[in-house]
Amino acid sequence: MRTTSAVSHSAIRPVSIVVEPSAFEGVTVVAAKVAADLERITGTAPAVVDAPRAAATPTVVLAATLGRSPLVDELVAAGRLDVADVAGRREVYAVTLVESPFADAPDVERALVVVGSDKRGTIYGLFSLSEQAGVSPLHYWGDVAPQARELVELGETTATREPSVKFRGLFINDEWPCFGTWTSQHFGGFTADMYDHVFELILRLKGNYLWPAMWTSSFALDGPGSLNEELADMYGIVVGASHHEPCLRASEEWDIVRGPDTPYGNEWNYLTNREGLLRYWEDGLKRSGRYEKIVMLGMRGERDSELLGEDAGLQANIDLLKDAITEQRRLVAQHAPGATEMLALYKEVEEYYYGSDTVPGLRGWEGLDGVTLMFCEDNFGFMRSLPATDAERRSAGMYYHFDYHGGPVSYEWMPSTSFERTHDQMSLAFDHGVRDVWVVNLGDLKFNEVPFAFFMAMAYDMDAYGNGTRTAAADFTASWLDATFPAAAPDVRATIGEVLHGYLRLNAMRRPEALNEHVYAAAHFQEADRMLARADAVDAANAAVVAALEALDDDGRTLLAYTSLVGLPARASLNLLRLHVNAAKNAHYARQAKPVANAYAGRVTEAVATDRAIGDEIRELAGGKWTGHEQEAHVGFTGWNEDGSRYPVRHVVEPMGHEPRLSVSRADAVPTYHRQYGRPMEVVVDDFCVAGETAVAIEIANDGVGSLAWTLEGGEDVPWLGVSARSGSAVAQDVVVLTCDRALLSATTQTVRLLVRVGAAQPHQVSTVAVVVSGRAVDTAGLPAGTFLPGRDGVVAIDAQHAAASTSVDGAAFVELPRGGRDGSAMRVLPTTAPAFEVGAPAPTLTYRFLAETTGEYDVDVWQVPTGVVVRGTSLRYTLGGAVVEAVAADVNAGEPGDARWARPVVENIRVTTSRTRFEAGVAELTLGALDPNLVVERIVVRPAGVVLPASALGPRESARVQA
The missing domain is CATH 3.30.379.10 (Chitobiase/beta-hexosaminidase domain 2-like)
Known part of the structure; x- marks a missing residue:
């Protein structure tokens, strides 16, 4: 690296x-x-x-x-x-x-x-x-x-530089059932024997900081005894504690020592048991304060709950925290002098820090002078508030997540945060002065090793991996691959990188636990087929790597490393994606009453079996070294716990009648067409009348029994029209692809009528469906280069990086983030520390050019990476055609599952805001201006007013544009 x-x-x-x-x-x-x-x-x-x-x-x-x-x-x-x-x-x-x-x-x-x-x-x-x-x-x-x-x-x-971030490390969290089972079976618990491996990993990655596991363990007691703390001190590992474990005492310790007849009392309640809690904290500092530590201050309610409950007012909570922090700092000075003290602004503690218009918070309170403020992202990888004053920047930390147990949905199984998101958001934090503590929640640690290595490389050397290096993820990957797989040929190492980022990006599009059969549209925009194709491409790359590594003469060592770090997480993730997407196709075809649904039900069943088999493979990996890590629930979450989760429902279609029956449909639509009597029903294919469209898939299905012999007649002498098959025998379903050679189209609309015929043994059972195909050349003469052309229904889809022009202001400008969006690149303003721009004043802009077919009102959807506000009390805004659009309101509560304005975008990994504007027919220009620099734009969709896109996750493909 x-x-x-x-x-x-x-x-x-x-x-x-x-x-x-x-x-x-x-x-x-x-x-x-x-x-x-x-x-x-x-x-x-x-x-x-x-x-x-x-x-x-x-x-x-x-x-x-x-x-x-x-x-x-x-x-x-x-x-x-x-x-x-x-x-x-x-x-x-x-x-x-x-x-x-x-x-x-x-x-x-x-x-x-x-x-x-x-x-x-x-x-x-x-x-x-x-x-x-x-x-x-x-x-x-x-x-x-x-x-x-x-x-x-x-x-x-040569002499190295000082690390960019002072304290750099990880949090073992949500450690049951996987990590807990593993360490219990292999090391007898959360012992020093196990932590020796954790400490070594941290040091090898040039880190120095740990939040130890805390669900059922107490770091200071489980060594056994003090061995964990002694080992950490020997290595120079600075041990802290999670955001709700003050004064060097683990959450679990309270249940061990509490009681009505103990010096500590029985209530985790500072109002009713103040002296008992102070004695409890003092004893923790006496025991552990002699080691190099970061002491967490403040407190939350028992088991990481709210401090005084929902009914207590803001003032009461702030007053309680002030008193607790004052007493804790007194105890730290007495028993752990020189220790770094830290307050985590996590969940409601952030509210207590900022206060309200009528209740002053902890911000600016002299009782926090010299205390490191640990800011926290929204649990899904997006910053929500960052240091805004010199005092806050003097000592600031960040609690980041690669794993999260909570609402609106947990993600704890396989890695699902892309390198690009980590790079963008941690660079944002660093640029805003968060340079004292970086800790990332790694969950069970296993399978998150490579993303963690990238996180640590950034923390150690932001000159190499910060915002000044837009290729940081690719640079890290290249050097990591060379160092980790030296026995593999260069092209094989490159393919390993494709697998690594390929599966990670698919997981990041929608975290595995949040997948279900309703996410990716089974028909619209052929989204399900596109996702299956992407999974197949990564799977093929994985198979190529495995074949190449199996051929190496190294006793399988390189293959084992690949399997452990990349191959197995990739296969597990791709299989889960296929499971849900095939379930979507199964349900779609069942609604169409097509027996082909049963084949997709079979694919779901196969994926379920593979999912279980991969669990067995994890259990047996490296001779059983990782037993326990197969236990993480990950299928079909409906909330933040696995309660109620299930494998997808599989639908079975029983064919009607006793003979073959014709059913025709577009692959990207829901309606079906079939008729035995009267005028044939018509499938309309007018796609070739708009620019860029060159292929449409038609499904010819048998919703009866036996084998359906079909023919497709017509259009044989039409030079611009290609037909992939003219006849077939469909037991379940055949697909015919109609293609268009646009160079052969004329300026006038040409229509071709294709007849799908089925001849059965008896004449009255002949079925015919007409496929009406139209095509027309699009005149682009005189249109400026970069002009996007409307598609079906006049819709224009533009990927954000394809602006026709841009402007900068005082060095602030939109810059492309390669693969920084959910489904491609994105555009954000750099530097990230640029101030908010005033309405009406110059601001960085992106201008897009498209052809408006008619004069009138249009709806403009701006698709954004769901970043939040980083300056408390502000909103996230942009201008569109001069009008101000609020993407995130100042009162959106990032991190609060009950606020759908935050929760839905982070689950879907996209935020869409819509505004209406008027365009004149002809070449139109749309200018987007960034009022707030944390806006990250992924795509623009322009729709004639009233046109509603078919339901889908990813929307239409990018429209065609005039080339230079």
Whole structure:
């Protein structure tokens, strides 16, 4: 993965690692881990010794921390080592090659000196040697085995920069049933043996911070005893606690120690049990305050509920919090002096912080001076309020989510937050001054390893991965693939990237738990078929990777790593998508009374079986290493718990009659056409009268029994019309694709009548349906390049990045976010810190050009990534043709499931706002201006007033446009 350091081409082959007796214990332990890493490659572990003389070898690695290394002091004093770029800095390291380094160890010819500015710097430097050698930071969690070879060469690294964010790490949360079952079976609970693997992952990714699991565990007690805290301290891991666990005491501890006859009392109620709670918090600080900690302040109600309940007023809650925080800070100063103190502005605590027009909140209260304010996104990955004053920016954190248990729907199974969303929203937070703490809720951790690695890469180096690098996701992916799958050919690594981002983007379009058979339209815009095609494309790429990796001669190690990190999550996700989309097709065809519905019911049944089989595969992965992680509920959620969830209902159609029966329909519509007597019913295909339309699928189905022999007559001599099949024998359903060669169309409308005939054994059973096809050339002469052309019903659909023109103001301009939308790219204003623009004043704009067929009123739908307001009390607005449109009102309660104005867009991953405007016939221009910079636009749909789009999730494809 990309770093800010540089590795030289001069190298040594280390045969021993020197760690002086004065070194931190954590450095000694990590040196042994690095030795084990090298043993995985060469089969021989370098000796870890406490002095160069003990090495008795010509080459050594010296692991040292400034201020704790007499050897480094000697080298510096002798002018042999320059540490100026390391000294006095935070978590910095350099790796320097020194020839003939030690006077009292003449047999040591060279030393590769890893020197850190502090303990964590030295540890990062040591683990950087493992990465140089080819050991992945995900070697344990992702089952990544390094390539075996006889020799490992290690080189120099220039001094690294200080990390961009001070505290960087993860939250193990929602850990039952998966993580909890796994650690109970393999490690006997939430013990130090398990946390050793978590700490190592954090350090290998150059992090330093943890919120430990908290549903049924107490970090300070489960080590067993204090072993967890002691281990974290040894490694230099800063341990905090979740947003509702104050003063270093886990939520679960309260149930262990509470009681009417205890010093703490029995009520988690600060009004009625103030002294008991203060004693409880004080004892937690006495026990754990001696370690490097971030102490959470404040409190919520028991079990993460509201503090005083719904009936209590704002003032009462604020007064209670002020008193509790004041007392907590007094206890921290007494028992954990120097600790970082933090208040999480999560859920209703955010309301208490900002207050109201009549009730002053905690904001600006001197009792929070010096306290880190942890801001929180809306639980679905979108920022909701960010630091707006210098005081807030001085120490600010962010609680982000890759996993969430709550309303309107939970998502805890497979990764479903795209790299692009993480990049955009965490860059937004960083740009607004959130640079002290980043913690991400990883849920069970397993299967979220790669998104977490990207999150940590950003936190460590925003120069490389921040808003200044629009290709950050692609850059990270390329370097991660090279480092993780070196045995794979370059084209195979590229395909792995396609699988990784392919399944993630499909999951991000609609989180897996929120999928059901009603999401993607079974017919309209052929949406279901498009989604199935996308799933098939990713699945084919996955199969190609598996085949290539199976051919490698490495005992299946690369294949296992791929399966663990990418392949298995991809297959599981794609299967679940197919399950629901095929259920939609099953229900659609059942409503049409077509027995072909039964084939789709069978596909659903197969997907259910595959879903269960993948659970078995997770249980058996890597020899049972991850048993327990197969247990996450993920199908058909109807709320924030799995209560009431189910596999889709499957519909069975019993054919009518005793003979074949004809049923004809458009594949992108619901109505069916069939008649045995009288004038044939007509299927209208007028699509070819509008620009860009070149293909329409017609379904010829048998809704009876037996085999339906059909023929399609007419249009054989029409040069612009193609017909994929003229006859067939449909047991269930055949599909005929009508294609149009638009270059052969004339300017006048041409109509062709195609007859679908079925001849049965008896004349009275002959059925005929007419397919009436019309086509007309569209005259684009004289239209300016970039002009979009109307489709059916005069509708124009424009992807936001295809503006004909744009303007900037004082350096603020719309910039494309590649793959930053739900279904493609998006446009947002950069810099994100640009101020809101005044109505009527210049603002960044995008201008779109389209052909209006008639003069009149039009409805303009602006499809947006559902970002929220980041300045409390403001709205999210844009201008359209000069009129102001409010996309998000100031009173929208982001994160509150009861507010449908927020909940529906984040579940659907799109927000659509509509305004009406008038256009004259001819080439029309539509200008969108950003009044608030957090507007992120994905597409524009222009509809003649009164035209309603068929129900669908993704809407029409982009319209044709005049090319230059």
